[in-house]
Amino acid sequence: MQRRIPRLKQPMWKAIVTDAQLWAPVGVLAAGLALLALMR
Amino acid sequence: MNGNGKGSTLSLHQLGVICGLAAGAWLGAAEAPAKLVTLGFSPFVISLGMVTGVFVARWTVPMALKGTSYVWMDLIEKKHLIVWAVLAGMLWAVANVLTVFAIRNVGLSIAFPLWNTNSLVGLFWGWLLFNELKGSAAREWAKVLGGAVAIVSGACLLAYATTDSSAENGHSAALGVMAALGAGVLWGTMYIPYRKAYISGMNPLSFVTVFTFGELATTLVLAMLFHGGYDPMMEEIARMRPSLFWLFLGGFCWVLGDLFQQYAVKYVGIGRGIPLSNTNQLWGLAWGALVFGELARLSGSAQVLVVAGSVIMIIGAVAIGKAEAAKDEKASWKKAVERECDRYGMDLARITAIGEGHDPLAGESGRRRWWEALVVVGAVGIFVWLALSAEVPAMVMDGGWMAVIGVASVAILGVAAGLLWKRTGFS
Numbered sequence: 052m053q054r055r056i057p058r059l060k061q062p063m064w065k066a067i068v069t070d071a072q073l074w075a076p077v078g079v080l081a082a083g084l085a086l087l088a089l090m091r
Numbered sequence: 092m093n094g095n096g097k098g099s100t101l102s103l104h105q106l107g108v109i110c111g112l113a114a115g116a117w118l119g120a121a122e123a124p125a126k127l128v129t130l131g132f133s134p135f136v137i138s139l140g141m142v143t144g145v146f147v148a149r150w151t152v153p154m155a156l157k158g159t160s161y162v163w164m165d166l167i168e169k170k171h172l173i174v175w176a177v178l179a180g181m182l183w184a185v186a187n188v189l190t191v192f193a194i195r196n197v198g199l200s201i202a203f204p205l206w207n208t209n210s211l212v213g214l215f216w217g218w219l220l221f222n223e224l225k226g227s228a229a230r231e232w233a234k235v236l237g238g239a240v241a242i243v244s245g246a247c248l249l250a251y252a253t254t255d256s257s258a259e260n261g262h263s264a265a266l267g268v269m270a271a272l273g274a275g276v277l278w279g280t281m282y283i284p285y286r287k288a289y290i291s292g293m294n295p296l297s298f299v300t301v302f303t304f305g306e307l308a309t310t311l312v313l314a315m316l317f318h319g320g321y322d323p324m325m326e327e328i329a330r331m332r333p334s335l336f337w338l339f340l341g342g343f344c345w346v347l348g349d350l351f352q353q354y355a356v357k358y359v360g361i362g363r364g365i366p367l368s369n370t371n372q373l374w375g376l377a378w379g380a381l382v383f384g385e386l387a388r389l390s391g392s393a394q395v396l397v398v399a400g401s402v403i404m405i406i407g408a409v410a411i412g413k414a415e416a417a418k419d420e421k422a423s424w425k426k427a428v429e430r431e432c433d434r435y436g437m438d439l440a441r442i443t444a445i446g447e448g449h450d451p452l453a454g455e456s457g458r459r460r461w462w463e464a465l466v467v468v469g470a471v472g473i474f475v476w477l478a479l480s481a482e483v484p485a486m487v488m489d490g491g492w493m494a495v496i497g498v499a500s501v502a503i504l505g506v507a508a509g510l511l512w513k514r515t516g517f518s
Contacts, residue, residue: 059436066434067171072220072283076178079280083185086273090192090266091317 099514103448104415106514107359110351111367112408113507117348119374120500124341126383127484128334134191135314136327140335142184142310144342149303151470152346153296154463156517161456165297168452171435172288176298179284180305186277188313189270196267204247205271210239210366212279217361221286221427224362226419234414239366241407246372248400252393253376253386282361285353290424291431292445294452294518295353299346336481339474351507358448360424363411370408373401374500381492450518 059066067073128137153162166173186206193202214236217223224232288298318324328335348371355364376397380386386394416424428446432439441451511517 057432057436057438060434063171063435067174070434072287073175073178075216075220076175076182076280076283079277080178080182080185083182083189083273083277086269087185087188087192087313090189090270 099510101510101514102415103358103514106448106510107355107357107364108367108412109507109510110358111355111364111411112370113503114348114351114355114364114368115370115408116374116500116503117344117351118368118371119348119376119378120496121341121345121348122371122375123378123382124337124344126379127337127486128331132331132334133318133327134195135188135317136324136331137338138187138191139310139314139324140328140331140338141342141345142307144335144339145346146303146307146342147339147470147473148343148346149299151467152350153300155467157294157296157453158456158459159463160458160460161452162294162297162300164456165294165452166301169288169291169293169435169437172284172291172293172298173301175284175287176301177305179281180302180307181309182277182281182284183302184306184309184313186274186281187310188317189274189277193267193271193274196263197271202267202271203250204243205268206274206278207243207246207250207369207372208272208275209278210243210369212276213282213365214239214362216280216283217286220283221290221360222420222423223360223416224420225423227417231414231417231420234410235362235366238407238410238414239362241410242366242369242404245400245402245404245407246369248396248403249372249376252389252396252400253379279365282356282365285356286361287431289353289357290428290442290446291435291437292442294450295350295357296517299350299353333480333482336474336477339477343474347504354511357446360416363414366411367408370404373404374496376401377496382489382496384487384489445518448515448518450516453516453518 061069125137125141190202190206193206196202214223218225224235285298289295315321315324318327331338348368352364352368355368358364359367380397386397389397425443428442429439431437432442444451
């Protein structure tokens with residue numbers, strides 16, 4: 052298969068941190084850690 | 092040399108369903124070796140022992156199947172997913188520790204149904220973020236949602252019927268309920284990175300090699316935190332040495348089950364794949380009841396509940412197995428793929444081909460390395476070394492049933508892996 056590599060519209064790090072989908076698991080992880088702290 | 096559809100007329104939906112069911116068998120089988128661990132160890136250290144076994148297997152199985160060049164190139168090509176894989180491993184580890192508190196505070200019969208809602212949480216995220224079920228008819232909705240609810244309900248009945256109610260009261264019980272619900276939300280949310288990786292064309296075998304770093308590092312830190320530091324933790328691990336083989340073996344079975352779960356998520360999505368792999372409760376029950384005789388002490392009514400729960404779970408799995416995504420839903424899936432390609436600069440045609448079970452990277456990744464065989468030998472050596480000092484506790488086990496379930500599990504593994512290879516070349 053012939054490869055066509057499209058250009059990134061912004062730097063990779065920016066594409067990652069501005070991806071709204073990232074913040075759902077990050078938020079849930081933070082809540083989970085807070086809950087663990089409560090258990091301790 | 093790979094399948095890529097040659098010689099197989101299996102649809103990707105059928106393949107995903109088979110992978111989901113195989114995941115259930117091997118995630119359930121993972122519970123069996125853990126039963127041989129002598130009681131009296133900290134659950135955090137037990138968890139760490141199992142995750143270390145998982146780490147060894149997670150590096151070895153992908154390398155044996157695809158080779159290091161392939162995995163490396165896959166990771167480099169989609170490097171934005173590395174952070175997602177680590178995040179998923181961390182979510183798994185935190186949820187796993189929460190279940191320890193949940194069981195301690197409210198007992199398994201209450202805790203298990205609460206965290207088993209993870210499939211419903213996953214279904215919600217799949218719908219919201221990846222357009223799963225969008226554009227599908229009410230009938231498909233009913234099959235998937237009804238099937239997922241049936242599997243959760245069946246699991247609740249099994250948990251209720253097979254565990255003692257030794258719940259504590261008051262404040263600690265409330266915390267236990269919160270911990271169980273929290274574990275369900277964390278495990279359900281963990282499927283966001285899974286699905287994100289697979290609609291971006293990452294191979295599940297590459298994903299798990301990074302996932303395991305987040306998983307092991309978080310489990311290690313949490314074990315030290317809850318165990319008073321490094322030295323006390325290591326002392327307990329040394330004390331646990333005769334049981335480590337069983338934990339590693341459980342971890343190995345778990346890796347096989349989890350790999351099938353990953354392929355199920357890739358080919359049928361979160362909403363369908365996760366409820367199917369949650370049938371592991373049925374297999375765990377089969378090992379417990381038939382091999383370890385755990386149901387012998389149950390009353391007649393509890394045994395009726397066990398049968399009812401199992402039948403409900405099977406009906407749920409059949410309903411989901413028949414809910415193949417229609418054309419309109421697949422068009423919605425494609426929009427989710429387009430979003431990823433647009434955002435992260437990936438070739439849509441290539442990613443679409445990978446999603447359809449092709450493996451363009453297989454022809455680009457070069458030949459296998461000789462030292463890959465050494466790593467496999469090293470991993471097997473670790474298992475053999477631990478097996479030499481393993482102690483089998485004095486437990487009554489039914490050898491006949493062990494053979495029957497073991498052979499059935501291996502047969503399912505062979506069939507599912509064979510079909511996966513034939514249809515996609517483990518893409």
